[in-house]
Amino acid sequence: MTPHADFHVHSNYSDGRPLPEMVAAAERAGLEAVGITDHCNVSNRSVPMRAKREHGFNLDLTYERRREALESLRAATDLAIYDGVELDYDPRDEPELESFLEQAGFDYAIGSVHELDGACIFDRSAFADRSESERRDLVDDYYRKIVSLLEFDAFDVLGHVDAIERTPELRGYATTEHYHRVADALVESSSVLEINAGRVGREYGSFHPEPSFLEILRDRNVRFVPGSDAHRPAELVDRVPLFADRFVEAGLESTSPIG
Ligand SMILES: [Zn+2]
Numbered sequence: 571m572t573p574h575a576d577f578h579v580h581s582n583y584s585d586g587r588p589l590p591e592m593v594a595a596a597e598r599a600g601l602e603a604v605g606i607t608d609h610c611n612v613s614n615r616s617v618p619m620r621a622k623r624e625h626g627f628n629l630d631l632t633y634e635r636r637r638e639a640l641e642s643l644r645a646a647t648d649l650a651i652y653d654g655v656e657l658d659y660d661p662r663d664e665p666e667l668e669s670f671l672e673q674a675g676f677d678y679a680i681g682s683v684h685e686l687d688g689a690c691i692f693d694r695s696a697f698a699d700r701s702e703s704e705r706r707d708l709v710d711d712y713y714r715k716i717v718s719l720l721e722f723d724a725f726d727v728l729g730h731v732d733a734i735e736r737t738p739e740l741r742g743y744a745t746t747e748h749y750h751r752v753a754d755a756l757v758e759s760s761s762v763l764e765i766n767a768g769r770v771g772r773e774y775g776s777f778h779p780e781p782s783f784l785e786i787l788r789d790r791n792v793r794f795v796p797g798s799d800a801h802r803p804a805e806l807v808d809r810v811p812l813f814a815d816r817f818v819e820a821g822l823e824s825t826s827p828i829g
């Protein structure tokens with residue numbers, strides 16, 4: 571079945587465009603449901619605390635206000651609008667993540683690994699001076715965190731599973747063994763994966779997971795939700811038909827993270 575939903579959308583409650591514009595774009599794209607999943611970090615460690623202050627990622631403080639906004643937007647549309655979150659995961663933050671998820675009660679939560687060795691995985695300059703063997707170790711650490719996220723089992727969705735492939739300095743170090751380790755952990759976990767269209771049409775150009783990884787996961791009957799990872803209205807409108815095609819082309823059924 572082609573997906574009629576997008577479960578990974580940002581708004582100005584993190585680093586995207588205004589919430590009403592993102593919801594209007596979901597309507598324009600002909601969707602039946604949209605999940606707003608702003609970035610959120612609840613770590614007490616100094617590196618992520620500084621990063622969230624500097625970037626203005628405040629959803630841990632503003633989710634109730636956003637919830638009221640979603641409620642008033644629902645009144646004007648037939649679109650189902652979900653109150654989601656994209657939470658930064660690091661094994662060291664598990665107690666904070668657990669209590670925040672319980673306290674906030676989102677419709678669903680995406681867990682994503684964005685931090686590697688104290689840097690953002692997308693920050694090319696942080697990895698440019700690393701040797702081959704250091705890069706290999708970093709990619710190994712990244713997949714260790716992904717497996718640990720799945721074992722933690724507190725998220726409904728694992729976000730952009732092979733996101734490090736977006737970063738040219740970290741690209742190409744992942745192994746089939748990493749992919750199988752993730753697949754093994756997924757089978758034991760209640761999380762599902764996403765087909766993430768966040769870099770389609772950009773430098774990296776591919777969906778997450780990349781084709782050879784997707785094949786391994788598909789053989790294990792892993793389930794997938796569709797996510798544009800849009801930060802702007804036009805991205806949402808452009809990516810919805812792309813990920814719909816991707817589901818059809820790969821012979822995948824889309825699932826929902828709700829309930
Ligand atoms: Zn992300």
Ligand SMILES: [Zn+2]
Nearest residue numbers: 578580656799
């Ligand atoms: Zn995102």
